[in-house]
Structure formats: C-alpha cells, structure tokens
Amino acid sequence: MSLLLKKISLPLAHFTLEVNLEMRQRVTAVFGPSGAGKTSLLDLIAGLRRAESAFIQLDDRVLTDTAKNFSVATHRRGIGYVPQDLALFPHLSVRQNLFYGRKSGETTGPLFSFEHVIKVLEIEPLISRGVTELSGGEKQRVALARALLASPRLLLLDEPLASLDAPLKEKIIPYLARIREEFQIPMLCVTHDRFVALTLADEIVVLMGGRVMQTGPVSEVFTRPANAAVAKFVGVETLQPGKIMSVADGLATVNVGSATLTALAPPTDSRDVFVCIRGEEVILQRDVATASSVRNRLSARVLSLRPEGALVRVELDAGFPLFALVTRPACAELELHESSSVTVLIKAPAIHLVPR
Amino acid sequence: MTTADWQIVWFTVWVAALSTLTILPVGLALAFALARGNWPGKSIVETFVTLPLVMPPVATGLILLTVLGKHGLGGLIDFRIVFTWRAVLLALSVMSLPLLVRSARTAFEEVNPRLEQIARTLGAGGWRVFFTITVPLAARGIVGGMLLAFARALGEFGATIMVAGNIPGKTQTISLGIFENVTIGQNAQAYHLLGASVVLAFIAVWTSEFFLRRKKTA
Numbered sequence: 001m002s003l004l005l006k007k008i009s010l011p012l013a014h015f016t017l018e019v020n021l022e023m024r025q026r027v028t029a030v031f032g033p034s035g036a037g038k039t040s041l042l043d044l045i046a047g048l049r050r051a052e053s054a055f056i057q058l059d060d061r062v063l064t065d066t067a068k069n070f071s072v073a074t075h076r077r078g079i080g081y082v083p084q085d086l087a088l089f090p091h092l093s094v095r096q097n098l099f100y101g102r103k104s105g106e107t108t109g110p111l112f113s114f115e116h117v118i119k120v121l122e123i124e125p126l127i128s129r130g131v132t133e134l135s136g137g138e139k140q141r142v143a144l145a146r147a148l149l150a151s152p153r154l155l156l157l158d159e160p161l162a163s164l165d166a167p168l169k170e171k172i173i174p175y176l177a178r179i180r181e182e183f184q185i186p187m188l189c190v191t192h193d194r195f196v197a198l199t200l201a202d203e204i205v206v207l208m209g210g211r212v213m214q215t216g217p218v219s220e221v222f223t224r225p226a227n228a229a230v231a232k233f234v235g236v237e238t239l240q241p242g243k244i245m246s247v248a249d250g251l252a253t254v255n256v257g258s259a260t261l262t263a264l265a266p267p268t269d270s271r272d273v274f275v276c277i278r279g280e281e282v283i284l285q286r287d288v289a290t291a292s293s294v295r296n297r298l299s300a301r302v303l304s305l306r307p308e309g310a311l312v313r314v315e316l317d318a319g320f321p322l323f324a325l326v327t328r329p330a331c332a333e334l335e336l337h338e339s340s341s342v343t344v345l346i347k348a349p350a351i352h353l354v355p356r
Numbered sequence: 357m358t359t360a361d362w363q364i365v366w367f368t369v370w371v372a373a374l375s376t377l378t379i380l381p382v383g384l385a386l387a388f389a390l391a392r393g394n395w396p397g398k399s400i401v402e403t404f405v406t407l408p409l410v411m412p413p414v415a416t417g418l419i420l421l422t423v424l425g426k427h428g429l430g431g432l433i434d435f436r437i438v439f440t441w442r443a444v445l446l447a448l449s450v451m452s453l454p455l456l457v458r459s460a461r462t463a464f465e466e467v468n469p470r471l472e473q474i475a476r477t478l479g480a481g482g483w484r485v486f487f488t489i490t491v492p493l494a495a496r497g498i499v500g501g502m503l504l505a506f507a508r509a510l511g512e513f514g515a516t517i518m519v520a521g522n523i524p525g526k527t528q529t530i531s532l533g534i535f536e537n538v539t540i541g542q543n544a545q546a547y548h549l550l551g552a553s554v555v556l557a558f559i560a561v562w563t564s565e566f567f568l569r570r571k572k573t574a
Contacts, residue, residue, distance in 0.1 A: 048473045074476040087474040091492045100488075101478030150478045 001026060001186030003045070003154065006055040010044060012037055017044075017051075017210040023188065027180055029201035029218075030190045033233060037210040038190040039084070042156045045188070046081045047074040058154055080152030084159045086143040088131045094142055095127050101150025111151035112183055120182050121145045121175055137168045141175060148183060155179075157189040161196055173199055194235050198222065206230050228274045228354055237279035237313075237323035244271045244353070251295075251348060257320030262295040263351035270355040279313065279325030281350035285343045286334050295348040298322075302340045305331065312336075318344050357548050360524070361533075365552045368529040371441065372509035375448035376502050379456055383505075384498065386453075387460035388490070392469070408515075409454040417447060417518025424519065443520035444527050451512050452505035459504060463497020464490065496567045503564030510556050530556075 001024065008019040017037040030038050043049040045056060047063065050071070056064040058079070063072045080101075089097055098118075102110065118124055121141045126134060134142060140160070147155060160176060161169045173196070180187065180200060191197055197204055197218065204221040206213040214226035225231035231239050242256040244265075252265040256275050266273065283294070300318035307313075312331040314324040322344065326334075334342065357365075389395070390402055408416050422428055424437045424446075437443050467490050475485045491498065513531040520527040522536055530553045537546035 043473075046473075046477050048476070073481075074473070075479050075481050077477070078479075079477060081474060081477040083470060083474060085470065087468070087470050089471060089475070089489060100475065100480070146478065152477075 001154065002057075002059055003028075003186070003188065004055070004057040005041075005045070006057075007053050008041075008044065008051055008056075009053045010037075010040055010049065010051040012040055012210060015210040017041060019207075019212055021205060021212060021215065023203065023205070025202035026184070027187045027189065027201050028203045028205060029197040030188065030205045030207050031192065031194070031197045031201075031221075031234070032207035033192055036207045038192075038207055039158055041207070042081065042158055042188070042190055045154075046079050046156060047071060047077050048081075078151070078153045080147035080150055080155040082143045082147050082155070082157050082160065084162055086139050086163070088134075088139055088143055088146070090131055092131065094123070094129050094131060094134070097131060097142060097146050098123070098127070098149055101146060110149065111185075112148050114149065116182070117145050117148050120178050136164050137171055140164065140172055144175065144179060148179065148185070152185070155185050155187045157187060157191075159191055159193075160189060161191070161193055169193075176200055194222070206234070208233065222278075224352055225276060225354060231274060231276045231352075231354055237325065238275070238277040238282075238321070240275045240320050240322075242273050242275040242353070244273060252353060254351075254353065257318075259298055259319030261298075261346070261351055262348045263353050264349050266353040266355060268355045273353040273355055275320075276352040276354055277322065277346060277350060279323045281346060282322065282324035283345040284314065284324055284326055284330075284334060284336070285345060287343070292345070293347075294345040296344075296346040296351070298344040298346075300342055300344045302336055302338055302342060304338060305336060316342070316344060357552070358545070361545060361548050361552070363525065364528055364530055364533045364549060365556075367441075368510060368531075369556065371444050371529065372448055372506050372512075375445050375452060375509045376456075376506045378445065379449050379453045379505065380502065383453055383456040383501075384460055384491075387457045387501075388464050388486070390457070391461045391464035405457050406454050408451050413451060413512070413514030414518055416450060417515035420447060420450065420515065420519040438519055439521045439523065439527065441520070441527055444516055444529065447515040447519050448509035448512050451515050452508040455508050456498075456501040456505040459501025460494065460498045463494035463501070466497070467493045500564045500567040503560050503567065507557055507560035507564065510553065510560065 003023040005019050005021045008017065010017040017040055019041060030041060032038050040049060044051050044054060051066060053066045054064045055067070062070065063077055064070065089100065092100070121144060123141055123145050126138055126142060161172055164172060177200065179185065189196065189200060201218050203216065204218050205215045206221060208229055213230045214221055222234050225234055228239065240256050242254040245253045245255055247265045250265050252263050254261045254263055254273065254275060261275065298318040300316040300322065303315040303317055305312055305314055310327060311325045312328055314326060314336060316322045316324060336342070386405060390398065421438060437446065472485050472489050475489045480488065511531055513535070516529060517532060522528055522532045530549050534546045534549045537549065
C-alpha cells in the first residue's frame with residue numbers, strides 16, 4: 001500500500017492542518033492528542049471534506065488534486081471508514097447494515113467473502129438483531145464488518161476503542177489484529193491510545209496541532225521521540241530537564257536534579273536537554289549491586305505505588321522524579337512500599353536525550 | 357347529507373390529497389436544501405416559502421389570480437387554470453407547502469449527517485443515501501408534515517375562492533360550501549359540511565400528532 005498525502009492544507013478552528021506524508025506500511029497509526037486534526041485528516045482521505053489544497057493518491061490512483069480541481073466522489077473511492085461513533089444505521093437491522101455496502105452488480109466480486117468476515121468477527125449470533133440491541137463491543141464488530149464487506153482498498157479507523165471501557169478494549173483489540181492478519185488490508189488507524197498504536201501499527205505518524213511531528217516505525221517513535229512534546233505524549237514515563245556536563249566517546253554525562261546520569265550523546269550541540277526514560281527500562285534492586293555493565297546506578301526512595309493491570313507504576317525519588325514499571329510479583333518480592341529504599345539501574349542507551 | 361354534500365366532501369378530500377402528493381417532491385427538495393448547507397439566497401427562499409403561512413390567504417389568492425389570469429401567464433399559454441379544479445389544486449398546494457417544508461426541514465436537520473457520510477463511504481451515491489438513509493430517518497417528521505399540509509388543504513378558503521371561484525360541482529370545497537350555504541340561509545346543509553370538516557380535520561391532526569409523538573419517544 002502506498003498512500004501519498006501532499007500539500008494538505010485545511011484550516012480548522014484553532015490551527016491549519018498541514019500534512020506532507022507518504023505511508024507505505026500496511027498498518028499506520030496516526031497518533032496524537034484530541035483536537036490534533038486526526039479525524040479531519042481521515043475525512044479528507046475519504047473525500048468527506050474539502051481542503052484548501054490537497055493531493056491525495058492511493059497506490060496508483062489519484063483521489064484528490066485541488067490544483068487540477070479534481071476529486072473522486074466519496075462513494076467511488078473504495079475507502080472504508082469506521083468512525084468513532086460507528087454510525088450504524090439505526091433504522092436497519094444488523095443484516096441490512098452489513099449488506100448496505102455489498103456491491104451486487106460488480107464482475108470482480110467482493111474482496112472478502114461474507115462468511116469469512118462474519119466468522120472472523122464472530123457476528124453470526126448478532127445477524128438477526130436490531131442495531132439498538134447490540135452492546136458497545138458488538139456494535140464495534142458490526143461496524144468493522146460492514147466496512148470490510150464493502151470491499152475497500154484501504155480501511156480508515158477513527159479511535160477504534162475510544163467509546164469502549166477498559167475490559168471491552170481488551171476484547172476488541174484481538175479482532176482488530178485478526179482483521180490485520182486475515183484480510184491483509186491496509187489500515188490507517190487514528191488513535192490517542194498508545195496501546196492500540198503499539199499493538200496494531202507498523203508505522204506511527206505523530207500528529208499534534210495539525211502538524212506531523214514524527215513519522216517512523218513504532219519502536220523508534222516510542223523509544224526515540226523527536227521532541228519533548230512527542231515524548232510527553234507517547235508516554236515516556238520520565239521526562240525531566242537536564243544539562244549535559246560533558247561528552248566523551250559518544251557518552252554524555254547529564255545532570256538531572258541532584259543526580260548524574262550517563263547516556264548516549266545526542267547528535268546536537270545543545271546542552272539543555274529533556275531526559276526521557278521509559279518505565280519499562282528502569283530496573284529496581286534491593287541489595288547493593290555488584291559489578292555490572294549498567295552505567296547508571298542510583299539510590300532512590302519509593303514515593304508511591306500504583307497498580308496498572310499486571311504492572312505496578314513506581315514513583316521514585318532518585319535525585320529527580322523517576323517512574324518505573326515493574327510486574328506485580330517483582331513488586332511483592334522486593335517488598336516495595338512507600339518510603340522503602342531501592343537501587344535503580346538504568347542502562348545508558350535506555351536514556352534518551354531530546355534537545356530542548 | 358345530500359348527494360351534492362357528499363360530492364363536495366369527496367372533491368375536497370381528493371383535491372387536498374392530490375395537492376399533498378403534488379407538493380411532496382418539491383417540498384422535500386426544499387426542506388433538504390434548507391436543512392443542509394449554506395447557499396446564496398437561502399434566507400430569501402426560506403422567507404418566500406413561509407410567506408403563504410403569514411400573508412392573508414386572500415392576498416396569496418390574488419397574486420395567483422394575477423399571475424395566472426388572462427393578463428398574466430394565463431394569457432400566454434392556451435391552458436386554462438383559473439376557475440377550474442386545477443386552480444383549487446394550485447391554491448391548496450401553495451397554501452400547504454410551508455407546513456410540509458417546515459416539518460420536513462426539522463426532521464432532516466435531526467438526521468445525523470455522519471450516517472449519510474458513512475453511507476457514502478460504503479459506496480452509495482447521493483440519491484441512494486437520500487432514499488435509504490435520510491428519508492427513512494426523517495420519515496416521521498415527513499409524514500407528520502404531510503398530514504399537517506393535508507389538513508391545511510382541507511380547510512383552505514381565501515386563496516381558493518380568489519383563484520378558483522366558488523362554482524358548485526366544479527371548484528366548491530367544504531369551506532366554500534359552508535360559506536355559500538350560510539350566505540343563502542341553508543344552515544342545515546352548512547352544519548352537515550361543518551360536521552364532515554370537523555371529522556376530517558380531527559383524523560388528519562390526530563394522525564399527524566401520533567407520528568410526531570412517536571418521533572419524540574423514539
């Protein structure tokens with residue numbers, strides 16, 4: 001799949017959405033806070049909105065070219081769209097909703113068989129029901145199936161889990177993953193949920209305030225955020241201002257609060273940096289460590305413990321506020337509680353310095 | 357009720373129903389255009405559509421008579437409208453159109469445009485979206501509006517008498533019949549027609565209220 005978005009300019013209430021992008025991966029997550037212009041971007045791709053200027057091309061087919069005053073009508077674009085509110089037709093049954101986009105007279109036939117879609121999304125028991133009788137998760141599955149049955153060449157998902165509560169989210173994610181595997185359909189998924197982005201996406205586009213802040217493979221964006229705003233948003237647990245005191249052999253010595261850390265030197269002359277450390281990268285230890293390859297060894301005090309699913313988020317004072325994510329058993333084994341003392345280990349490459 | 361009374365009742369019901377069906381396509385188109393989008397001259401059209409509702413019906417009738425009479429359009433084409441049943445149809449249509457438009461417009465405004473947009477992404481063109489999504493979702497308001505328009509047409513007097521006259525057996529509706537009977541002192545016949553008009557109006561308004569009520573609770 002190749003989706004080319006060039007010279008996009010769409011004035012919105014508080015800013016202008018400006019995008020130049022080429023997406024080549026199968027599943028791309030457009031990741032950004034609420035009001036970043038994500039839904040507007042999807043509407044543009046689907047042809048539901050007109051931009052001041054835009055060039056949109058899906059594979060070899062130009063869909064919009066404002067310079068030539070050219071735009072393919074929405075119903076001829078072959079782009080499936082599952083909006084945040086799902087937009088199931090309330091006056092139609094589940095079956096009628098599913099068949100709404102099914103093309104009857106086409107010679108090529110549908111891309112995905114009805115039976116296959118129904119099976120993958122486990123819709124069989126819902127088919128004869130009315131739309132209003134469905135639960136949130138069921139509605140989500142029906143909306144996904146309806147979009148797939150229209151044989152789209154690209155599927156747009158707007159905040160696929162936003163309307164669901166936590167337990168339901170966990171149930172829907174496997175379905176999204178299944179769609180990804182079973183139908184091999186390119187997807188563009190707008191989300192502000194990093195779990196969705198991490199689970200589904202091959203590539204992430206970080207959109208903030210109408211602008212693309214960073215594009216890249218999931219791991220890169222999450223571990224190497226391009227700037228402080230991205231870092232804060234993608235959920236690097238610790239984001240503290242620091243000062244590079246010296247650089248030698250590609251390693252920087254950084255002062256953060258009252259602590260001194262060793263990190264990989266950033267490719268910049270700036271001495272003022274944000275120090276980003278992901279909670280998963282912080283190792284906690286009870287005994288004083290013996291010799292190891294870990295460059296950063298700090299004494300810290302536990303300030304608070306907050307369970308987050310299978311993990312516990314530990315807030316520490318290590319000379320600067322630091323967050324660690326450890327498993328519950330690890331937390332129990334270390335007998336962590338408020339104000340207990342621990343040794344913190346962080347490898348130098350796990351500390352990411354972003355110029356500020 | 358005499359045969360002549362029944363004839364008046366049937367003619368009134370028939371011409372009122374026909375006028376409601378006649379204004380349906382244009383009424384829905386106007387209501388949809390007014391409900392969606394901002395186009396130049398929208399407020400002017402809006403005002404023109406509502407005018408017959410607030411202007412004296414006789415004045416509207418006079419406008420129609422002037423436009424369609426011998427010195428107006430009627431003089432240009434060889435097709436007589438004034439003082440025929442067609443003039444009744446026209447007067448009823450013009451007078452009841454605002455009620456249909458207003459009711460249908462509100463109903464269209466309540467349809468979530470997102471549903472129409474998503475229908476388009478599913479491959480449906482404009483007409484298909486309109487008839488399979490917009491109209492069914494606005495159906496209650498549309499039917500309510502049609503019944504109100506029908507009820508208004510049943511009782512129309514001023515515009516009709518101006519443009520169609522009051523010709524028994526030809527252009528006389530219930531209202532015109534009541535007027536004539538009272539004028540010439542045939543009160544009994546006037547009461548017969550009055551009874552018929554009360555029954556018809558009750559049925560139309562009650563049915564329209566039924567649809568509007570269902571819409572609210574739905």
